[in-house]
Amino acid sequence: MIDAFTFKLGMRRLAAGVCIVTTLDEETPHGLVATSVSSVCAEPRPSLLVCVNRSASAHDRILNAGSFCVNVLSDGDDDLADRFAAADRARRFENDRWTSLHTGAPALEASLASFDCRLTQTAVIHSHTIMIGEVLDLRLWRDDIAPLVYINGHFDRLGVGSQQTKSVA
Amino acid sequence: MIDAFTFKLGMRRLAAGVCIVTTLDEETPHGLVATSVSSVCAEPRPSLLVCVNRSASAHDRILNAGSFCVNVLSDGDDDLADRFAAADRARRFENDRWTSLHTGAPALEASLASFDCRLTQTAVIHSHTIMIGEVLDLRLWRDDIAPLVYINGHFDRLGVGSQQTKSVA
Numbered sequence: 001m002i003d004a005f006t007f008k009l010g011m012r013r014l015a016a017g018v019c020i021v022t023t024l025d026e027e028t029p030h031g032l033v034a035t036s037v038s039s040v041c042a043e044p045r046p047s048l049l050v051c052v053n054r055s056a057s058a059h060d061r062i063l064n065a066g067s068f069c070v071n072v073l074s075d076g077d078d079d080l081a082d083r084f085a086a087a088d089r090a091r092r093f094e095n096d097r098w099t100s101l102h103t104g105a106p107a108l109e110a111s112l113a114s115f116d117c118r119l120t121q122t123a124v125i126h127s128h129t130i131m132i133g134e135v136l137d138l139r140l141w142r143d144d145i146a147p148l149v150y151i152n153g154h155f156d157r158l159g160v161g162s163q164q165t166k167s168v169a
Numbered sequence: 170m171i172d173a174f175t176f177k178l179g180m181r182r183l184a185a186g187v188c189i190v191t192t193l194d195e196e197t198p199h200g201l202v203a204t205s206v207s208s209v210c211a212e213p214r215p216s217l218l219v220c221v222n223r224s225a226s227a228h229d230r231i232l233n234a235g236s237f238c239v240n241v242l243s244d245g246d247d248d249l250a251d252r253f254a255a256a257d258r259a260r261r262f263e264n265d266r267w268t269s270l271h272t273g274a275p276a277l278e279a280s281l282a283s284f285d286c287r288l289t290q291t292a293v294i295h296s297h298t299i300m301i302g303e304v305l306d307l308r309l310w311r312d313d314i315a316p317l318v319y320i321n322g323h324f325d326r327l328g329v330g331s332q333q334t335k336s337v338a
Binding site for chain 2 (some may be wrong): 001002004010012013016036037038040043044045048049051072113115124126127130132136137138139142145147149151152159169
């Protein structure tokens with residue numbers, strides 16, 4: 001077994017898109033920034049997952065609401081990500097264009113994509129809950145696909161002009 | 170509910186590090202390329218997950234072995250990723266320096282990190298299995314943290330010189 005510090009050093013090397021996961025619980029919006037979103041399956045019911053720390057303020061709100069929206073951030077959204085990572089929750093939904101889709105969870109109109117989900121399954125793994133959502137609605141808000149990426153403790157962006165066309169799947 | 174095609178269009182916008190997940194089953198190495206790896210928790214038992222298509226040849230091999238190794242690729246590893254995505258399985262473990270850590274699953278010495286895991290839990294979600302692994306051993310092979318990133322159907326790399334120092338977590 002390795003220790004938590006070493007594990008985190010290793011995980012800093014796994015690049016990830018940055019998302020804001022939101023929910024609407026008792027008519028109040030909640031949210032957190034997450035780099036632990038993954039596609040699960042496309043058929044027969046498009047599903048994704050997000051791992052949420054059980055100590056996050058939005059954790060129980062998502063469970064209570066039974067729904068959440070995953071908003072994929074663009075490379076200009078580092079300030080927004082910082083706002084959702086900061087302690088001042090009141091400011092999180094200021095200054096941006098939020099709307100709602102099927103579930104009522106805030107969807108960010110300036111994001112690369114908003115996946116509006118019904119929470120269908122959870123698995124508690126020690127400090128975190130893996131939340132699996134079935135995608136009820138989806139918006140592709142913009143055509144310039146320049147994501148905000150988290151790597152090695154900082155935000156980064158992709159190299160313009162270095163794109164290759166090989167495909168994985 | 171949205172359709173699978175639209176879901177995939179949305180998921181193309183979520184940037185992800187590219188990994189090769191391996192296992193050693195009945196003394197034979199198997200592997201697949203994956204962009205669905207996520208950290209789960211650091212304490213008390215460092216754990217990660219990977220979503221694997223049940224039709225992938227390595228899927229049942231990992232279940233049978235009860236262990237797997239996640240190797241995080243560098244930005245020069247696109248050919249290696251292509252080799253693991255191609256049909257010719259015999260060539261997958263050629264031409265690279267593979268070793269083994271605790272479980273015997275192949276660990277790539279040129280990767281950014283190798284997480285050697287014991288499979289502790291699975292959840293079948295339609296076409297895919299979420300595999301959760303407890304990290305028994307970990308190697309950080311190199312200091313230049315330049316990951317291979319998958320976005321919008323192609324491999325990409327991070328923008329050199331555009332790094333920012335804000336932190337998410």
